[in-house]
Amino acid sequence: MDSKGYLKHIAYDSVIFGFSGEKLKILIMKYHNTGLFALPGGFVKYDEDLNDAVRRGLKERTGLDDIYLEQFYAFGSVARYKPEVMEAIMKANNQTLDGYSWLLDRFISVAYYALINYEEVVPTPDALSDSCDWYALDELPNLMLDHSIIVTKALQTLRDNLERKLVGINLLPTLFTMKELQQVYEAILGEKLHRGTFQRKVLSMGILKRHEKHFSGAANKAPFLYSFEGSLC
Amino acid sequence: MDSKGYLKHIAYDSVIFGFSGEKLKILIMKYHNTGLFALPGGFVKYDEDLNDAVRRGLKERTGLDDIYLEQFYAFGSVARYKPEVMEAIMKANNQTLDGYSWLLDRFISVAYYALINYEEVVPTPDALSDSCDWYALDELPNLMLDHSIIVTKALQTLRDNLERKLVGINLLPTLFTMKELQQVYEAILGEKLHRGTFQRKVLSMGILKRHEKHFSGAANKAPFLYSFEGSLC
DNA sequence: TAATATTGTCGCAGATTGAGACAATATTAA
């Protein structure tokens, strides 16, 4: 157990979605002096639930508790085992490899996606990285290892789950307009939706509470504000 | 690396579905002299893809290659860490623990479900178990650890995926009648479906090929036989 | 006061779904 109290061979990666400027974005880390971009990830302590490990990592990266989180796949191919990548990251940080050789071993990574309110987040790098920043899905840098595949699968799973639950709400502030909610859905699905149909469908689910109108200062009729009614899905 | 060439801390469990007697059934192992029942599972070799490890295990348990297989969740709570269970199994087999202490360590288990043609399978126990047999979902014995939860989640995921793809077909022989297909769906969903509506919907998907009629010997109009047309989903 | 951009809602046509009905047919009973 020379692995600093972490389980060997097991890692997690997280695809943290936010919504801003009518676009879906995710958090990406950039490692010191390597030009390497990666998903936020981490390891699991010996006495820690896998899910708790991920929440711990999310808290460190975003400052948030109580995040909407969904596990979607465990990536376990041999092809993703590239010790030279981890070695480069360690060396760029002047770390000796003593006691860290377990990091060069093979890992199976359990991937999660999270949905958060963009405005509440303070992206925070870790010791090995010099940035943790938002990137729009259509403007991602090249990601290391199989992280691009992980992002693709995260988005696909999110789309599949979108119809079952009203998860899109987790990407918005407590109060939001129908138009904002529609824009979230359009960003996730990658297609335009008909305004009337969307509103009719969402309201028919009976889980939105309508509030007083919001006078935005724009040259048009003021929209209602809504909030989510019910337990976190 | 005293773990016989397997990755530490990582296991898999498989929920292998078959259809027989109008019921959904799964394969359950019974361990020697312990009264313990469990899902078929195993470990991942150092130079082996996670998915390949599961297929290797399925081949051993069922004799089949090319199985419809879907990963659905990685179970990683600390609560599932109960070394005394594994110890009891080993002792009941007169195994010394020398060289096997890695088996008493904590494991995260990646769970898969498989859909197979019941009639093609020859259930085969492994060295530690004295049976590998079919159990109907509503007549399962008590399963060790969190395996009951794994089964529940497998069934739920299967139901969710059922509408998206025509996966139910994987539970039937190459040639089948519309009634048989409907019975598979009813067994999975746990509810009766309307005959006319079901047939219309399935045929509208355009992925079934109709063959000549099948004279069953029953006192009624002979049904058509169908086969699945297209690539394995 | 008129023009403009959105919003909230409605109505209609087409598609989908749920449920029953009826003829066709393979076998058994008379």
Added chain:
DNA sequence: TTAATATTGTCTCAATCTGCGACAATATTA
């Protein structure tokens, strides 16, 4: 040989859902 029976293949009809345009309401600007 013929009638009875059980199941199959298909159809129809009503109810519901969906896509899409239309129209009035309204907050601001010209």
